[in-house]
Amino acid sequence: MAAACGVSVGTVSYALNGKGRVDADTRTRIRETADRLGYVANQAARGLRSGRTATLGLLMPTPPQTSSRELLSLDWHSQVAVAAADAAFRADHALLLLPAPQDPAQLLRHPVDGIIVTDPARDDPRLPVLAGLGLPLVALGQGVGGLVPNYVTADAESTTRQMLDHLAQQGATRIQLLVPDAGWEWTRLSVSAYRYWCGEHDHAPTTTLVGLAGTSTETGLADAAHRAALQTLSAPDRPDALLALCLGFGVGASRAAQELGLRVPDDLLIAQDLDEPSLQSTDPPITAADMHPRLQAKAAVDMLLSLLDGNHPPSPVITPVDLHLRASTDRTPTKDSAPAVS
Amino acid sequence: MAAACGVSVGTVSYALNGKGRVDADTRTRIRETADRLGYVANQAARGLRSGRTATLGLLMPTPPQTSSRELLSLDWHSQVAVAAADAAFRADHALLLLPAPQDPAQLLRHPVDGIIVTDPARDDPRLPVLAGLGLPLVALGQGVGGLVPNYVTADAESTTRQMLDHLAQQGATRIQLLVPDAGWEWTRLSVSAYRYWCGEHDHAPTTTLVGLAGTSTETGLADAAHRAALQTLSAPDRPDALLALCLGFGVGASRAAQELGLRVPDDLLIAQDLDEPSLQSTDPPITAADMHPRLQAKAAVDMLLSLLDGNHPPSPVITPVDLHLRASTDRTPTKDSAPAVS
DNA sequence: TTGTAGGCGTTATCAA
DNA sequence: TTGATAACGCCTACAA
Numbered sequence: 001m002a003a004a005c006g007v008s009v010g011t012v013s014y015a016l017n018g019k020g021r022v023d024a025d026t027r028t029r030i031r032e033t034a035d036r037l038g039y040v041a042n043q044a045a046r047g048l049r050s051g052r053t054a055t056l057g058l059l060m061p062t063p064p065q066t067s068s069r070e071l072l073s074l075d076w077h078s079q080v081a082v083a084a085a086d087a088a089f090r091a092d093h094a095l096l097l098l099p100a101p102q103d104p105a106q107l108l109r110h111p112v113d114g115i116i117v118t119d120p121a122r123d124d125p126r127l128p129v130l131a132g133l134g135l136p137l138v139a140l141g142q143g144v145g146g147l148v149p150n151y152v153t154a155d156a157e158s159t160t161r162q163m164l165d166h167l168a169q170q171g172a173t174r175i176q177l178l179v180p181d182a183g184w185e186w187t188r189l190s191v192s193a194y195r196y197w198c199g200e201h202d203h204a205p206t207t208t209l210v211g212l213a214g215t216s217t218e219t220g221l222a223d224a225a226h227r228a229a230l231q232t233l234s235a236p237d238r239p240d241a242l243l244a245l246c247l248g249f250g251v252g253a254s255r256a257a258q259e260l261g262l263r264v265p266d267d268l269l270i271a272q273d274l275d276e277p278s279l280q281s282t283d284p285p286i287t288a289a290d291m292h293p294r295l296q297a298k299a300a301v302d303m304l305l306s307l308l309d310g311n312h313p314p315s316p317v318i319t320p321v322d323l324h325l326r327a328s329t330d331r332t333p334t335k336d337s338a339p340a341v342s
Numbered sequence: 343m344a345a346a347c348g349v350s351v352g353t354v355s356y357a358l359n360g361k362g363r364v365d366a367d368t369r370t371r372i373r374e375t376a377d378r379l380g381y382v383a384n385q386a387a388r389g390l391r392s393g394r395t396a397t398l399g400l401l402m403p404t405p406p407q408t409s410s411r412e413l414l415s416l417d418w419h420s421q422v423a424v425a426a427a428d429a430a431f432r433a434d435h436a437l438l439l440l441p442a443p444q445d446p447a448q449l450l451r452h453p454v455d456g457i458i459v460t461d462p463a464r465d466d467p468r469l470p471v472l473a474g475l476g477l478p479l480v481a482l483g484q485g486v487g488g489l490v491p492n493y494v495t496a497d498a499e500s501t502t503r504q505m506l507d508h509l510a511q512q513g514a515t516r517i518q519l520l521v522p523d524a525g526w527e528w529t530r531l532s533v534s535a536y537r538y539w540c541g542e543h544d545h546a547p548t549t550t551l552v553g554l555a556g557t558s559t560e561t562g563l564a565d566a567a568h569r570a571a572l573q574t575l576s577a578p579d580r581p582d583a584l585l586a587l588c589l590g591f592g593v594g595a596s597r598a599a600q601e602l603g604l605r606v607p608d609d610l611l612i613a614q615d616l617d618e619p620s621l622q623s624t625d626p627p628i629t630a631a632d633m634h635p636r637l638q639a640k641a642a643v644d645m646l647l648s649l650l651d652g653n654h655p656p657s658p659v660i661t662p663v664d665l666h667l668r669a670s671t672d673r674t675p676t677k678d679s680a681p682a683v684s
Numbered sequence: 685t686t687g688t689a690g691g692c693g694t695t696a697t698c699a700a
Numbered sequence: 701t702t703g704a705t706a707a708c709g710c711c712t713a714c715a716a
Contacts, residue, residue, distance in 0.1 A: 008703050013695055023701060040450050044395065045693035047386035048708050054452070058439075060424055075619075078420030082402055085439035094452035095439045097400075097427035108382050110396070110436035218619050251623040258625070277417075277560050278623040281593040283600070350687050355711055365685060387709035390692050687716075693708105700703075 005033045016041065056088050056304055057098045057112035059126060061119075075276060076293050080118065080140065083294035087301035095301075101129055108133065114304045120144050121184060136307040140300045142185035143316060150307060150315040152300040154291045156189035159321045163243055163271050163289065164197050166323060170331045172241035172269050176232060177207040178225055178253060180246040190245050190273065206239065208232050210249065218278070221248025222255070229256035233268070241269035241329075250286045251278050254328070270328045284327030295319050347375045358383070398430050398646055399440045399454035401468060417618060418635050422460065422482065425636035429643035437643075443471055450475065456646045462486050463526060478649040482642045484527035485658060492649060492657040494642045496633045498531035501663045505585055505613050505631065506539045508665060512673045514583035514611050518574060519549040520567055520595060522588040532587050532615065548581065550574050552591065560620070563590025564597070571598035575610070583611035583671075592628045593620050596670070612670045626669030637661050 006029065007015075015022045015030040022030075033039075047053045060077055085095040098115070101107045107115075107129070114136035120127055122144050130137055136150075143151035167175050177194055180187055191207065198205040210228045215221055225248060232239065233256055244250040250272035254264065262268045264284055272279060275288035299317045306313040343354070348371065356363045357372040364372075375381075389395045402419060427437040440457070443449045449471070456478035462469055464486050472479055478492075485493035509517050519536055522529055533549065540547040552570045557563055567590060574581065575598055586592040592614035596606065604610045606626055614621060617630035641659045648655040 009693080010695075010704075011702060013693095014702090017695090021701075026701080038447060038450075040447060042390070042693050043451070043453055044386050044389035045708090046695080048384070048390050048692090048710090049694045049696090051708080053386065055438075060427075075417050075420065078417065078423065081420065081423055081439060082441065085402075086441045089441055089448070092451065096397075097423055097437050097439055099424065099428045099431055105380055105382060106431070108380070109385070109434065111385055219622050222623070254623075255625075276619075278620045280561050281564070281596075281620040281624050283597075283625060351710080352688075352712080353686060356686090359711090363685075368685080383711095384709050387692090388711080390694090390708090391710050391712090393692080685716105688714085690711105690713095692710090695707095697706085698704090700701105 005037075006030070013041075052113050052308075053111050054092060055094045055096050055110075055112045056084075056301065057096045057107070057115040058084055059098045059100065059115055059117045059130070061100055076274070077118065079293040080297045083297035084116065084301050087298040091301070091305055093301075093305070100126055103129075113308050114138070116140055116300050116304055117148070120148060122147075123183075136304060138300050138304045138307065140296060142189070144185055150303055150313065152296050152303060152317045152319060154296070154321045155318045156186050157193040159273060159289050159291075160190045160193040160243075161197055162321070162323055163273065163287075164194065164201075166287070166325070167241045167243065167269050167271060167329060168201065170241075170265070170269055170329050173203075174206070174237070174239045175203065175241040175243060175269075176239035177205075178228060178232075178242055178244045178246070178249045179207045179209050180221075180249070181209045181211050181213075182246075187245055194243075210246070212246075218248045218276075221246060222252035225249035225252030226255050227252075229253040230260065233257065233260050233262060240267070241271070244270070244272040247272075247274055247276055248278075250288065250328075251282055254282045254286060264328050265331050269331075275324055279326070282328075284330075287326045287329040288324055290322045290324055292319055292322070343376075343379060343381050347379075348372070355383075394455055394650075395453050396434060397436045397438050397452075397454045398426075398643065399438045399449070399457040400426055401440045401442065401457055401459045401472070418616070418633075419460065421635040422639045425639035426458065426643050429640040433643070433647050435643075435647065442468055445471075455650050456480070458482055458642045458646055459490070462490060464489075465525075478646060480642050480646045480649065482638060484531070486527055492645055492655065494638050494645060494659045494661060496638070496663045497660045498528050499535040501615060501631050501633075502532045502535040502585075503539055504663070504665055505615065505629075506536065506543075508629070508667070509583045509585065509611050509613060509671060510543065512583075512607070512611055512671050515545075516548070516579070516581040517545065517583040517585060517611075518581035519547075520570060520574075520584055520586045520588070520591045521549045521551050522563075522591070523551045523553050523555075524588075529587055536585075552588070554588075560590045560618075563588060564594035567591035567594030568598050569594075571595040572602065575599060575602050575604060582609070583613070586612070586614040589614075589616055589618055590620075592630065592670075593624055596624045596628060606670050607673050611673075617666055621668070624670075629668045629671040630666055632664045632666055634661055634664070 012030055015027045058081060088095040096110060096112055116138050119141035120139050127147055137148055139148040139151035142153050179191060195205050208228050210224050215224055229252060242253045244253055250270055253270050257264050257268050264270055271287040273289055275290045279286040279288050296319050299319055303313045353364060354372055357369045400423060430437040438454055458480050461483035462481050469489055479490055481490040481493035484495050521533060537547050550570050552566050557566055571594060584595045586595055592612055595612050599606050599610050606612055613629040615631055617632050621628040621630050638661050641661055645655045
């Protein structure tokens with residue numbers, strides 16, 4: 001382009017991204033003409049020359065092959081994806097959406113500088129594939145035991161303790177956990193925090209394992225939790241609070257309570273760790289924790305970019321969690337007025 | 343690479359993508375070594391030469407600047423994004439997630455061959471920006487009056503009629519529409535179909551406009567609908583069925599009915615046009631239509647690819663819609679057994 | 685049937 | 701401070 005408007009190509013390049021080599025006047029002149037002509041450097045050529053693509057990959061679980069391992073809120077993923085794209089763009093990078101790969105070669109067809117992998121599990125089939133790529137990697141979720149050293153996550157332990165404290169403060173004396181039977185890292189940490197908390201508070205830890213076999217939708221999760229909760233709540237020494245550790249479980253528990261004639265929050269408190277829209281449409285709405293997916297996404301992008309710059313970013317990054325207190329755990333006297341803080 | 347393993351670079355190129363120039367033996371030999379070495383052509387170099395990027399852009403509404411115009415289910419978007427990425431990959435293209443642009447130049451920094459724009463509105467600020475780009479464009483949603491000639495959408499009219507027929511068949515005689523006050527194309531078509539249907543069925547059309555000012559979350563939508571429904575359902579000649587034409591409205595209507603002591607479905611039927619997870623956690627679950635976001639996404643990608651090949655794809659593509667009948671509109675005698683078909 | 689060479693737009697190096 | 705030039709890897713027209 002701009003060779004035509006005054007100087008040589010090299011000078012244009014230096015003027016637009018070089019450090020201090022060009023004359024200030026020349027630079028402003030070039031900048032102006034570039035703006036006027038709407039000129040932007042060709043990414044393909046730049047990539048060819050530099051070996052970098054200015055593109056980050058976001059590896060999502062692909063719906064068709066969703067296994068129980070990858071049961072995650074779509075709403076969560078959507079927020080992550082858009083926020084990550086936004087963060088990448090602000091740093092002059094593009095974000096490529098990658099379906100879960102069968103074949104590593106498939107991933108290389110559209111080269112990226114680094115990859116963010118969402119919620120890896122300990123035996124995640126995507127991990128060996130990624131390892132073979134030799135690309136910088138950041139996990140959005142637990143780092144699964146050193147397999148992915150750089151990761152961004154919320155604090156499972158602190159989240160669990162916050163919720164337990166809140167339930168106890170609202171009068172719960174027998175808090176029971178609804179635990180997904182899926183071997184997730186997040187679950188493991190939460191349960192362990194629960195046991196620890198029980199030890200501190202002279203509380204007998206009781207957990208109900210909810211089988212996830214064959215479940216692949218939010219409704220399925222709710223149904224599974226519903227069955228488990230019916231059983232648990234019919235027992236003679238039933239709990240007076242349920243903490244649901246998986247999407248959908250809160251809705252299922254709420255349904256079970258209603259069918260058994262238990263009033264929430266009077267007879268039973270219900271809370272869930274990860275917030276989701278459905279928790280606001282139950283009656284009463286269910287307390288849950290906001291893990292700030294957008295914030296996590298931005299942190300993951302920043303971490304990856306910093307890795308690409310050759311830095312050793314602080315890792316892991318632990319992002320904050322905010323409890324959304326709703327009516328399902330609100331035992332304050334005035335039950336009629338709007339009690340939800342969301 | 344492969345020059346080292348037998349022949350010249352040109353021959354490798356011809357062997358891997360050329361027509362018939364090379365000897366069959368040489369070709370298989372080259373293919374084999376390429377596979378063995380995991381060789382894939384460098385996209386940057388290929389793009390530099392060909393001018394194409396093998397990359398499609400998906401333009402999403404960006405959360406920070408979500409205006410009432412772009413209030414859409416995040417769940418919907420997530421499904422669209424992942425399905426589109428998958429379809430693009432199968433056609434050897436990558437899918438770039440694009441935040442809504444302020445500046446057209448920003449979009450050009452990461453060049454794409456074409457763009458899918460989700461749910462454009464008639465006065466969508468993204469459209470003039472896109473027009474200035476001169477790129478092939480496909481709308482995922484209504485084509486907004488010729489502005490975007492190529493589009494993929496579900497059939498608003500047929501969806502509305504199906505729901506009205508279903509409600510009437512379940513005994514509704516005074517069906518009222520809850521209409522978002524947002525100037526959406528989909529809304530306009532639905533309302534017009536409703537009026538037409540009323541004419542055919544000797545039914546007095548009544549609609550309640552629900553103001554969306556200041557609302558930007560699903561909860562906000564539900565609250566707005568809740569207020570409107572309270573008023574409507576308290577009127578002397580209250581409707582016996584509500585058809586909600588916006589996300590969140592079904593949940594809001596359901597809450598209003600409960601507060602007024604109206605039983606669903608006995609005293610009031612409730613249905614919503616676009617399905618969402620929350621509709622399954624209300625009591626009772628609410629009937630809605632599945633617009634098959636994944637199918638729509640795939641159709642949009644196919645249409646865009648076909649445009650890029652210089653074809654005139656059939657446009658618009660109208661995708662099918664499936665009614666999910668749930669308890670909120672089920673007046674069959676056996677009310678106790680599980681009535682939901684989902 | 686295959687090798688050779690030029691050029692796509694950038695940036696880094698070197699010379700002026 | 702600036703201009704010329706080579707090279708990044710690929711495709712393709714042309715020569716062998």
